Amino acid sequence: MVYVGCVLIIVxxxxxxxxxxxxxxxxxxxYKELKLFVGYAKTEIEFSQIKLTELFDKFFxxxxxxxxKEFQEIKNYLMQNEKKCLDNKILYFLKREERRNIEVFFRGFGTKGVSEEIGQLEKYQEELKRKINEVESIRRTNEGLIYKLSLAVGVVVCILIA
Amino acid sequence: MIYRLLPQEINNTLINYDMKKIQEIRLRRNAPVVINYQGKNCVLKRMSGGEPVFVTKEMIEYVLKRATENSLYAYNNQIKQGFITARGGIRLGIAGESVNSDKFMPTTIKNINSINIRVPHEVKDCSAFVFNYIYSKDYGIKNSLIISPPGAGKTTYLRDIARKISGIEDKVFNTLLVDERFELASTLDGEPMLDVGMYTDIVSGASKEFAFSNGIRVLRPDIIITDELMSEADVDACINAVNSGVKVIASIHANSISELKERQGINKILTARCFERYFLLSNKNKVGECISVYDENHKCIYF
Structure with a gap:
């Protein structure tokens, strides 16, 4: 019985x-997909100046x-002026601060003229590049470690039980 | 439709007014909301206490966001000309800082601080009296010019004329509507927001010079309808169209036919005698009242 319990804990x-x-x-x-969207939006605004609703639909x-689902949430947040923040249940994988940064960017999206909007998108694209590098390096460093650590915690609990 | 554009605070107060009687809503930053109610300007006041509703920067931003469907950049061509056409044919005149302005056209307008929301009114059949002079079974359609001061109903008249021409006695007249400032048909995403008739081709946002010459070449219209002839080039476009055998119905800002004679460049329209009927509108007694009609020799035939 104890062995079965140990196996379950490790699993x-x-x-x-x-x-x-x-x-x-x-x-x-x-973040990579968000960067893709920003690049897409930049091109569309520069060449066809389509409205945001249409832009999102075309992107999808x-x-x-x-x-x-996550981009739909961003679209709703953007189009419904009454919506105060992004749903943290949908964007659960982001930290609060990261969600806040996305909110700040999208709150101002579509409120400027063509050249200003493009400039803003280029700036955000650069910001996203940096963010992707950061997230990638965190992932590379931590993914193996976290998995091993989690298993180790399981093994320790098993030893304690046994 | 207009409620969709406005912030809750203004909407709550507007509910107390008869929307059909409101012609304009003016929002100026840090000033009270002013409405044009039955032709008179008055401050919008809350029912409780009678305090005026003051316009904030946020309110102006809100209206712009709603009018442009959160896509201000998509309206740059209109913004640099000083207006935005929103859904429902609502026209917003805007004022702010012109960027890189050359003599005639800025690159854009930023820091918008005033908005004049013009509530569109479709007054069907308002041109019935005038129309009797424009069209007759025997002579067909006459080249006509509507003369009036601003706000006297020229645009509403032209829209009604376009609609009427579309359905005269089962005849189909190919009508070309040259809507330079998006006022006549208020097209949005290619769709006219106001009824301008079934057989009407609409060219929006183009100069009259281009729309007339290009339209005649490619669309072969029977009639061209346009509003607000402003420059000598506009007048020339009209004269060329008439000389090409196309009927033209247009409008111009002036208080009288003699005032037109004084305006250099524009007075060509009278000397060329391209129009067969002139209608003078006034808003003194009521908006859109036709006070006199002149024939091709500028002789008054109705007063």
Whole structure:
């Protein structure tokens, strides 16, 4: 019985470890897709000046968007002026500060003229590049470590029980 | 429709007014909201206490966001001309700082601090009297010019004329509506927000010079309708169209036909005798009242 319990604890700690690692991967992927969106928006605003609702819809249609639900949330936040902040349940993988930064950018999106808007998007693109590097390096350093640590915690608990 | 554009605070107060009688809503930063109610300007006041509603920077931003559907950049062409056309044919005149302004056209307008929301009114059949002089079964359509001071209803008249021409006695007249300032049809995303008739082609945002010459070449219209002839180039475009055999119905800002004679460049319109009927509108007694009609020799035939 004790052995079965130990095996379950180790499996559980492995699942938790993988979940935590997945959080890093999701965050990394999301930022890459956000950068893709910003680049897409820049081109569309520069050449066709389509409205934001249309821009989002076109992006969803043309690109293989993995974070559709998350981008829908950003679109709703942007279009509904009454919505005060992004839903943290949908963007759970981001830290509060990261969500806040995205909110600040999108709150001002669409409120400027063409050249100003493009300048703003270019600036944000650079910011996202830096963020992606940061998130990637955090992921690389931590993913193996967290998984091992999680397993180690499971093993320690098992030893204590045994 | 207009409520959608305005902040809650203004909407709550506007509810107390009859929307059909409001012609304009003026928002000026740090000043009370002013409405043009039945032709008279008055300060918008709350029912409780009668205090005026003051306009804040946030309110102006809110209105701009709503009018442009959160896409101000998509309206740059209109903004640099000083207006925004919102859904429902609502026209917002804007004032702010002109950027890189050359003599005639700035690159854009920033720090917008005043908005004049013009509430569109479609007064169907308002041109019934005038229309009898424009169209007759025997002579067809006559080249006509509507003369009036600002705010006397020329645009509403032209829109009604376009609509009427579209459906005269089962005849189909190919009508070209040259809507330089998006006032006549108020097109948004290619769709007219106001009824300008079924058989009407609309060219929006283009200069009259371009729209007339290009339109005649590619669309072969029977009639061209346009508003506010402002320059000599506009007048020349009209004369060329008439000489090409196309009927023209247009409008111009002036208080009388004699005032037009004094305006250099514009007076060509009278000397060329390209128009067969002139209608003088006034807003003295009521908006859109036709006070006199002149024939091609500028002789008054109705007073």
């Amino acid at each position: 559980l700690s492995s699942v938790v470890g993988r979940g935590l690692v997945k959080l890093f991967i999701t965050r990394d992927k999301f 249609e043309e690109k293989q968007v993995e974070f559709l």
